[in-house]
Amino acid sequence: MLGNFTYCNPTKLYFGEDALKGLNEELPKYGKNVQLVYGGGSIKKNGIYDEVTAILKANGKNIIEDGGVMPNPTVEKLYEGVKIARDNKTDLILAVGGGSCCDYAKAVAVSVNCGEDPWEKYYIRFEEPSCEVLPVACVLTMAGTGSEMNGGSVITNHEKKLKIGHVFGENVMPKFSILNPRFTLSLPKRQMVSGIYDIFNHICEQYFSGDDDNTSDYISEGLMRSLIHSSRKANANPGDYEARSNIMWTATWALNTLVAKGKTTDWMVHMLGQAVGAYTDATHGMTLAAVSLPYYRHIMPYGLAKFKRFAIEVWGVDAAGKTDEQTALEGLAAMESWMKELGLAMNISELGATPDMVEGLADSTLVLKGGYKVLERDEIVEIFKESL
Amino acid sequence: MLGNFTYCNPTKLYFGEDALKGLNEELPKYGKNVQLVYGGGSIKKNGIYDEVTAILKANGKNIIEDGGVMPNPTVEKLYEGVKIARDNKTDLILAVGGGSCCDYAKAVAVSVNCGEDPWEKYYIRFEEPSCEVLPVACVLTMAGTGSEMNGGSVITNHEKKLKIGHVFGENVMPKFSILNPRFTLSLPKRQMVSGIYDIFNHICEQYFSGDDDNTSDYISEGLMRSLIHSSRKANANPGDYEARSNIMWTATWALNTLVAKGKTTDWMVHMLGQAVGAYTDATHGMTLAAVSLPYYRHIMPYGLAKFKRFAIEVWGVDAAGKTDEQTALEGLAAMESWMKELGLAMNISELGATPDMVEGLADSTLVLKGGYKVLERDEIVEIFKESL
Numbered sequence: 001m002l003g004n005f006t007y008c009n010p011t012k013l014y015f016g017e018d019a020l021k022g023l024n025e026e027l028p029k030y031g032k033n034v035q036l037v038y039g040g041g042s043i044k045k046n047g048i049y050d051e052v053t054a055i056l057k058a059n060g061k062n063i064i065e066d067g068g069v070m071p072n073p074t075v076e077k078l079y080e081g082v083k084i085a086r087d088n089k090t091d092l093i094l095a096v097g098g099g100s101c102c103d104y105a106k107a108v109a110v111s112v113n114c115g116e117d118p119w120e121k122y123y124i125r126f127e128e129p130s131c132e133v134l135p136v137a138c139v140l141t142m143a144g145t146g147s148e149m150n151g152g153s154v155i156t157n158h159e160k161k162l163k164i165g166h167v168f169g170e171n172v173m174p175k176f177s178i179l180n181p182r183f184t185l186s187l188p189k190r191q192m193v194s195g196i197y198d199i200f201n202h203i204c205e206q207y208f209s210g211d212d213d214n215t216s217d218y219i220s221e222g223l224m225r226s227l228i229h230s231s232r233k234a235n236a237n238p239g240d241y242e243a244r245s246n247i248m249w250t251a252t253w254a255l256n257t258l259v260a261k262g263k264t265t266d267w268m269v270h271m272l273g274q275a276v277g278a279y280t281d282a283t284h285g286m287t288l289a290a291v292s293l294p295y296y297r298h299i300m301p302y303g304l305a306k307f308k309r310f311a312i313e314v315w316g317v318d319a320a321g322k323t324d325e326q327t328a329l330e331g332l333a334a335m336e337s338w339m340k341e342l343g344l345a346m347n348i349s350e351l352g353a354t355p356d357m358v359e360g361l362a363d364s365t366l367v368l369k370g371g372y373k374v375l376e377r378d379e380i381v382e383i384f385k386e387s388l
Numbered sequence: 389m390l391g392n393f394t395y396c397n398p399t400k401l402y403f404g405e406d407a408l409k410g411l412n413e414e415l416p417k418y419g420k421n422v423q424l425v426y427g428g429g430s431i432k433k434n435g436i437y438d439e440v441t442a443i444l445k446a447n448g449k450n451i452i453e454d455g456g457v458m459p460n461p462t463v464e465k466l467y468e469g470v471k472i473a474r475d476n477k478t479d480l481i482l483a484v485g486g487g488s489c490c491d492y493a494k495a496v497a498v499s500v501n502c503g504e505d506p507w508e509k510y511y512i513r514f515e516e517p518s519c520e521v522l523p524v525a526c527v528l529t530m531a532g533t534g535s536e537m538n539g540g541s542v543i544t545n546h547e548k549k550l551k552i553g554h555v556f557g558e559n560v561m562p563k564f565s566i567l568n569p570r571f572t573l574s575l576p577k578r579q580m581v582s583g584i585y586d587i588f589n590h591i592c593e594q595y596f597s598g599d600d601d602n603t604s605d606y607i608s609e610g611l612m613r614s615l616i617h618s619s620r621k622a623n624a625n626p627g628d629y630e631a632r633s634n635i636m637w638t639a640t641w642a643l644n645t646l647v648a649k650g651k652t653t654d655w656m657v658h659m660l661g662q663a664v665g666a667y668t669d670a671t672h673g674m675t676l677a678a679v680s681l682p683y684y685r686h687i688m689p690y691g692l693a694k695f696k697r698f699a700i701e702v703w704g705v706d707a708a709g710k711t712d713e714q715t716a717l718e719g720l721a722a723m724e725s726w727m728k729e730l731g732l733a734m735n736i737s738e739l740g741a742t743p744d745m746v747e748g749l750a751d752s753t754l755v756l757k758g759g760y761k762v763l764e765r766d767e768i769v770e771i772f773k774e775s776l
Contacts, residue, residue, distance in 0.1 A: 222610030
């Protein structure tokens with residue numbers, strides 16, 4: 001049942017090899033002061049920094065440097081970014097990077113004019129902005145998080161061992177995003193496959209919820225099939241522009257609210273993975289990969305019909321002469337083969353987690369209620385043990 | 389290959405049985421004068437008119453009546469609507485009806501402040517608005533055209549025997565649309581299935597183009613599978629709210645530009661069907677149904693790989709031991725069975741076309757170039773003969 005919902009994604013997307021030209025159409029709509037958000041500096045090596053700053057200068061903008069955004073942006077970095085924006089009267093925050101940069105840009109955007117502590121307000125109390133929100137835009141260099149067309153923003157608090165995401169409304173979504181698949185080609189292969197699994201899991205988290213089929217499930221199956229197809233091509237040849245462009249486009253649609261319509265959504269793989277991330281600082285997609293199969297095998301009995309459908313429609317499993325459970329398990333086995341083919345992390349030990357961390361990981365795991373089974377603490381411990 | 393494109397669909401959608409409450413959130417954003425656009429008056433019989441006007445009044449709006457929009461809105465009606473808007477200083481045009489009302493509302497919106505003849509400017513010279521465009525919104529009562537979330541607007545000029553569509557940009561798309569599946573339940577069954585085929589054909593027109601697969605094709609397959617599934621449920625029980633809601637949601641995504649990304653798009657079934665419509669005044673979806681299979685069987689050899697994929701992925705045809713042609717033909721046979729099951733028009737004779745019209749129909753058919761085969765005149769004649 002689709003039920004009652006609203007849908008609004010006003011982000012304008014410029015896609016393709018010429019996408020950066022979109023900056024010339026968009027920049028005149030904003031004030032002079034552009035806060036340029038980026039990560040560790042790879043964009044300075046691969047030329048993207050020079051391309052973007054040249055266009056900013058040609059459009060008469062003041063460039064306010066805000067580099068050094070880490071893969072899991074911290075609350076300390078957020079406070080720093082807010083100060084930069086206040087000191088420089090930022091008119092537009094332009095994130096050039098992957099999901100971390102874009103998530104961080106949104107966190108700064110809702111915090112600059114906020115009189116309270118943004119960590120407490122947005123990531124602990126989950127309140128909505130009551131102040132003016134700065135406009136955010138994005139030049140995407142890594143496909144995965146979908147942050148380029150949603151209101152999501154994940155911030156990590158190392159002191160409290162918390163990594164928390166807030167999904168803001170359409171007023172916080174990027175005003176525009178530049179999606180040039182060529183910008184993703186220079187990523188190390190490990191980051192590419194990590195992003196691919198992040199995309200796949202975003203779809204799973206929405207698909208594996210609810211007990212009735214609706215249009216969202218069918219769209220999700222299409223997106224998963226497209227992603228599996230293109231990921232195999234990209235894995236064989238990371239320079240395959242067509243495959244990389246389909247992956248980039250799938251990433252956007254995997255997490256811009258469309259396929260969540262009518263779904264309760266699960267998100268427990270993210271909760272488990274984020275706990276691992278908080279303990280190990282491992283790459284997001286890899287933490288998801290490492291806990292997924294133990295989690296799905298655990299909840300499969302509670303959503304058997306959907307896992308059977310997943311096996312047949314996404315993995316092409318032939319159900320003839322098999323029990324529902326056999327079919328469902330064959331689907332997860334096909335998924336496991338594909339994950340190994342891509343070289344994903346298949347357990348949390350290889351990400352640095354150790355048996356003595358299990359209790360702490362369970363403590364750090366937020367329990368959500370949208371999936372087929374609301375996990376008890378002992379189930380979480382068991383899943384982490386199986387993930388080791 | 390996805391190639392270069394932009395995507396922007398800012399329309400806010402309120403979906404579900406409670407969708408009309410969205411009016412209370414949206415109306416305060418606009419001025420007092422609301423031009424209420426509707427058709428022949430069925431909304432007065434089924435209570436929707438009363439519900440909408442009560443909310444408009446509760447929000448302190450002046451209601452400017454603009455009823456009587458015909459199924460194929462005419463240029464004369466457009467001029468009338470423009471005069472109404474100018475005389476009453478309309479702030480918002482609210483279309484309550486199906487695609488015709490919404491198409492007409494957009495045509496009025498781009499014309500009110502236009503110093504030139506809108507028919508000449510928009511539908512003959514295909515220019516973009518250079519004036520201020522009035523905001524449009526929609527309360528949808530029939531699923532099919534997708535007009536609720538796109539910039540499309542088709543206007544008919546009977547004097548010149550022309551029915552022309554202009555696809556405007558995001559500034560003309562409805563600001564918001566109210567999608568309550570319950571509002572579609574009172575439609576006669578023939579209109580319901582006609583709308584279903586319109587939706588299906590919108591997807592086909594985009595899917596059957598280009599020679600390489602991309603994410604759009606996978607999303608299209610998902611939408612088609614969802615539609616086939618829900619159409620069978622709605623055909624068995626037109627009061628099935630869940631089925632009708634999935635059909636309504638699929639209609640929106642079938643034609644809001646998403647599945648056209650990376651595709652050249654065909655639209656020849658629409659060109660052939662519209663010629664039939666001009667001669668017989670038959671329902672749009674039925675004209676499409678009546679010419680589709682002769683057209684697809686004709687172009688199948690030029691896009692064989694895609695028709696084979698369509699058979700396997702959309703209709704579940706088992707390709708084992710069959711030639712590509714056999715598989716592709718089996719897919720079209722499955723589509724034919726489904727169409728007959730729904731009670732669609734399977735030839736143009738039952739819509740009132742006669743053999744002596746064939747040459748005239750061919751003369752009235754605009755030839756487009758996005759599909760697998762650019763049709764010659766003798767091929768068009770042949771397709772119409774096969775459609776009789």
